[in-house]
Amino acid sequence: MKEESRCSFCVKLFKWFPVLFITAVIGWSYYSYVIQLCFLTVEDMDEKVCYLITYHPLLVLFLWSYWQTIFTDVYSIPKQFKIPAAEFEKLQKEPNEENQRRLLEQLSTDLPVLCRTFSGAIRVCEKCRMIKPDRAHHCSVCGKCVLKMDHHCPWVNNCVSFSNYKFFILFLGYALVYCVFISLTTLQYFIKFWTNNLKGYGKFHILFLFFVAVMFAISLVSLFGFHCYLIIANRSTLESFRPPVFRMGPDKNGFSIGRYQNFIQVFGNDKVKWFLPVHTSLGDGVAFPQRPRDEDTDSLLNPRQHHCEEVGDEEDLSSPEQTSDLLPLQTDLRSTKQQL
Numbered sequence: 001m002k003e004e005s006r007c008s009f010c011v012k013l014f015k016w017f018p019v020l021f022i023t024a025v026i027g028w029s030y031y032s033y034v035i036q037l038c039f040l041t042v043e044d045m046d047e048k049v050c051y052l053i054t055y056h057p058l059l060v061l062f063l064w065s066y067w068q069t070i071f072t073d074v075y076s077i078p079k080q081f082k083i084p085a086a087e088f089e090k091l092q093k094e095p096n097e098e099n100q101r102r103l104l105e106q107l108s109t110d111l112p113v114l115c116r117t118f119s120g121a122i123r124v125c126e127k128c129r130m131i132k133p134d135r136a137h138h139c140s141v142c143g144k145c146v147l148k149m150d151h152h153c154p155w156v157n158n159c160v161s162f163s164n165y166k167f168f169i170l171f172l173g174y175a176l177v178y179c180v181f182i183s184l185t186t187l188q189y190f191i192k193f194w195t196n197n198l199k200g201y202g203k204f205h206i207l208f209l210f211f212v213a214v215m216f217a218i219s220l221v222s223l224f225g226f227h228c229y230l231i232i233a234n235r236s237t238l239e240s241f242r243p244p245v246f247r248m249g250p251d252k253n254g255f256s257i258g259r260y261q262n263f264i265q266v267f268g269n270d271k272v273k274w275f276l277p278v279h280t281s282l283g284d285g286v287a288f289p290q291r292p293r294d295e296d297t298d299s300l301l302n303p304r305q306h307h308c309e310e311v312g313d314e315e316d317l318s319s320p321e322q323t324s325d326l327l328p329l330q331t332d333l334r335s336t337k338q339q340l
């Protein structure tokens with residue numbers, strides 16, 4: 001037992017390494033920028049004050065968003081989605097698929113569930129023994145079902161989901177602005193380094209600060225751009241690879257209610273709070289507005305059949321979701337595809 005708890009402690013500690021790494025990089029960037037660049041290298045007082053006055057609010061917003069993304073817990077699935085033990089046993093013992101499906105429909109009569117599996121059944125998580133709310137998925141790292149799950153992010157050691165999606169977007173945005181600001185303001189001193197006009201030991205900090213800021217900015221621009229696209233389209237990362245399935249079949253735009261309204265769903269109606277990492281997302285994460293659909297057109301196109309041919313059977317799609325992000329988007333997308 002002792003061995004087991006020691007092991008789980010080691011796993012927990014290991015999961016914090018990416019967060020500690022990012023924190024250490026931010027700490028070092030503060031020392032290099034404020035002490036080495038602003039105090040010890042920049043000679044012009046106006047330039048120095050201008051850099052410091054812009055840098056600090058930006059750093060606060062960046063760290064605040066990062067903190068909120070890491071420490072905002074995923075919202076628990078409401079109790080009414082839990083399948084009673086007796087009913088769950090009955091479900092497992094039921095050999096007939098049609099009867100299983102009917103039982104699940106009965107269990108979900110009062111629940112706001114619109115999404116289905118590819119075979120048209122109500123979605124169930126066998127690990128949590130509950131009916132999955134729309135857009136919820138089981139995260140193997142967190143070990144539970146997560147409302148509007150986007151992906152599990154090792155860089156924040158948390159699931160990016162309904163509860164912290166806005167914070168995650170702001171974190172990416174502020175991190176990008178932070179890196180671009182550092183890159184632009186260190187550029188002239190980076191050039192001085194190569195022309196031997198920069199003296200002292202601190203010049204190496206400024207050199208590496210420029211390199212690291214540019215490297216992170218390049219990684220972030222694609223990831224941030226991808227998530228901006230997802231917000232406008234009202235899709236999660238998982239849904240961008242596996243469209244949600246409704247009664248009439250899969251529909252990648254099923255939750256899209258117009259670009260501006262999609263944005264409002266994540267950022268809320270209060271414009272003052274749009275750029276602050278405080279919770280303003282609309283809804284409860286359980287039920288989502290759906291786009292008006294033309295059912296006749298849907299059934300004529302028969303998208304379910306078309307999609308099943310494309311992606312294979314449901315068994316392949318039921319694996320848990322985990323993706324990594326921040327550093328090369330390509331790796332992020334590839335790993336998500338593999339897991340789907």
Ligand SMILES: [Zn+2]
Pocket residue numbers: 125126127128129137138139143144145
């Ligand atoms: Zn689950």
Ligand SMILES: [Zn+2]
Pocket residue numbers: 139140141142143146151152153158159160
């Ligand atoms: Zn997770």
